[in-house]
Amino acid sequence: MTETEIPTIQIIDAKDYVGQTVRIGGWLRQKRGSGKIAFLQLRDGTAFFQGVVVKADVPENVFETAKELKQETSLYVTGEIHEDSRSSFGYEMAVSDIQVIGASQDYPITPKGHGTEFLFDERHLYLRHIKPFATLKIRNTLIAATYEFFNQEGFIKLDAPLLTGSAPEGTTELFETDYFGQSAFLSQTGQLYAEAGAMAFGKVFTFGPAFRAEKSKTRRHLTEFWMVEPEMAFMDQEASLALQERYIAFLINKVLEQNDQELDLLKRDKDLLRSYTQLPFPRVSYDDAIQLLQDNDFDVQWGVDFGSPEETFLANHFSKPVFITNYPKEIKAFYMKRHPSRDDVVICADLLAPEGYGEIIGGSERDTDYDYLKARIEEEGLSLDEYGWYLDLRKYGSVPHSGFGLGLERMVTFVTGEDHIREAIPFPRMMHRIRP
Numbered sequence: 190m191t192e193t194e195i196p197t198i199q200i201i202d203a204k205d206y207v208g209q210t211v212r213i214g215g216w217l218r219q220k221r222g223s224g225k226i227a228f229l230q231l232r233d234g235t236a237f238f239q240g241v242v243v244k245a246d247v248p249e250n251v252f253e254t255a256k257e258l259k260q261e262t263s264l265y266v267t268g269e270i271h272e273d274s275r276s277s278f279g280y281e282m283a284v285s286d287i288q289v290i291g292a293s294q295d296y297p298i299t300p301k302g303h304g305t306e307f308l309f310d311e312r313h314l315y316l317r318h319i320k321p322f323a324t325l326k327i328r329n330t331l332i333a334a335t336y337e338f339f340n341q342e343g344f345i346k347l348d349a350p351l352l353t354g355s356a357p358e359g360t361t362e363l364f365e366t367d368y369f370g371q372s373a374f375l376s377q378t379g380q381l382y383a384e385a386g387a388m389a390f391g392k393v394f395t396f397g398p399a400f401r402a403e404k405s406k407t408r409r410h411l412t413e414f415w416m417v418e419p420e421m422a423f424m425d426q427e428a429s430l431a432l433q434e435r436y437i438a439f440l441i442n443k444v445l446e447q448n449d450q451e452l453d454l455l456k457r458d459k460d461l462l463r464s465y466t467q468l469p470f471p472r473v474s475y476d477d478a479i480q481l482l483q484d485n486d487f488d489v490q491w492g493v494d495f496g497s498p499e500e501t502f503l504a505n506h507f508s509k510p511v512f513i514t515n516y517p518k519e520i521k522a523f524y525m526k527r528h529p530s531r532d533d534v535v536i537c538a539d540l541l542a543p544e545g546y547g548e549i550i551g552g553s554e555r556d557t558d559y560d561y562l563k564a565r566i567e568e569e570g571l572s573l574d575e576y577g578w579y580l581d582l583r584k585y586g587s588v589p590h591s592g593f594g595l596g597l598e599r600m601v602t603f604v605t606g607e608d609h610i611r612e613a614i615p616f617p618r619m620m621h622r623i624r625p
Contacts, residue, residue: 195267201235203280206270213282214290216317217262219300220255227255229284231266236450237319239273239281240266247285254287260300261293261317277453312616313625323451324612327444328601332396334443335417338436339394344419347386347393349379351400354575362402364412375400380592381524381579383420384555387590388582394419406620407497408609409547411598413618420592426526426536426554429591430472430512433540433550436595437510438466444604457606465509465543472512475534478503494520497547504541510549514538523565525553546603552593559583 197212198205215233222228222242229240242255258264268284298314308315315321336346352366352373364375379395386393399416421429441462444452452459473481482489482499489499495513504511515534518527525535537553556562559580566576573580601613611617616625 199235200231200233200238200278203236203238203270203278203282207272207280208269210267210269210285211282212265212267214265215263217258217260217264217293218317219260220258222256227252229255229258229266231282232317232322236278237322238278239276240268240284241281242284242287246283251285251287254289255284258287258289259293260296261314262289263291263293264289278450309611309617309622310625316615319454321612321615323448323454324601324605324607325615326451327448327605328597328613330444330447331440331597331600331604334440335394335396337443338439339419342392342432344392344394345386345390347379347383347390347395349376349382349395349397349418351376351398362404364400364402377401378416378594379418380420380594383418383592384579384582384590387420387422387592388586388588391423392419392421404620408611409497409599409602411610411614411617411619414610414614415597417595417597418592420590422588422590424591425589426538426552426591429552429554429593430538431469433512433538433552433593434468434470434510437470437540437550438468440600441466441604452605455605455607457604462604467509470510470512470540471507472514472538473503473507474514475516478513481506492517492519497545500541500547501545504543504547505545508543510540510542512538512540521553523569523571524555524562526556527561542599542603544603544606546599548596549599549603550593550595552591554589554591557583557587557589559587 195210195212197214200213200215213231213233215231218230218232218237220227220229225244227242229242231238231240242252244252265288266282266284267286268282271281271283273279273281297311298308298318352368353376354373363377366373366375377399379397383393383395395418397415398413400413402412403410445459445462479489479491482502485502487499487502503513514537515528516537517533518535521535521537525537528534528536535553539548540550541547542549562583563573563580566573598610598613602610607613611619
């Protein structure tokens, strides 16, 4: 077989070429060996596997090249694909030729252990390594599955602006910028615009970055993150909760179906993940959640929002995602629908994930009463001029409608089993980190 007849493939497709000679373009992750054999740990962006160079089986210059290779050198390797039952990938290459493309010297992320801050200072390089590779491949599956799910449910994608003149959540600090002489803010949410879209198209979802200037250093918070925000006309809260749990189950099943290798690389318990797809999810009122916490020695009183310890306990108590419903009005956003028989709570729900991952979805039925919403906007100290367009949605053919928001990075950490949300986005933005 001439060089031009040798197929060039990706590592992920090695299973289809067992016994054949192929060429692969990739990078050298690590290298080990002796005087007679070199084991090259290779990656190409699709998977990781091993190339074996045996001195007795290759020209002397090929073996010398293998011995001199440095970490993260880019190269073409040519050889025969073999099955390899000892590796989790299942295949390797008996290398017969090596062609160096780009040399690498003094690569800073060595096989020795490194601290977290160092790895995120070098995030532009750390993306090449196994943990971020697997995590971000799963993130990509969740993104693709989101579009698939909402398309098949009859939604259209609506693009909300990232620059706004107001604060939909009201209480959260904003990133402010100058907009031709007036103040503008990086958007906290696309929800209000999605409500306008729902009145035009029935069912819409926004999906884009959101920004919150919260001075938080927890493992659950980023200052820049991605939100999936569906909004549905003619849908009450009960139907919305059913949609939410179908969505979560769909996402997890897609990852189980498409990311078996990545879950193994992260050592994620797939049986545990599978158990989270069993519907319906438990639904517990805020009142009952408070009582459950108090019965288990939590010092909480009715009216407080839950923190990480409370959310962790509640979700772990049910061993699966759990909806906490009907929170106090005073700790929720102005647009949430009033409870029909109580003035102190609103029709809303947070979906808490088990294993300490906390809230992954927040949603509610939206109030449709013009006068009530106008009063609530004034109570919150918000500008009626800025929210006039939003109030218009209640003047011209308003209908019952509901919506929710899923934080993509929260979902990624939950599905992958990562400890910190910074792992769930290519380049995290936090209080102390804006580079690289």
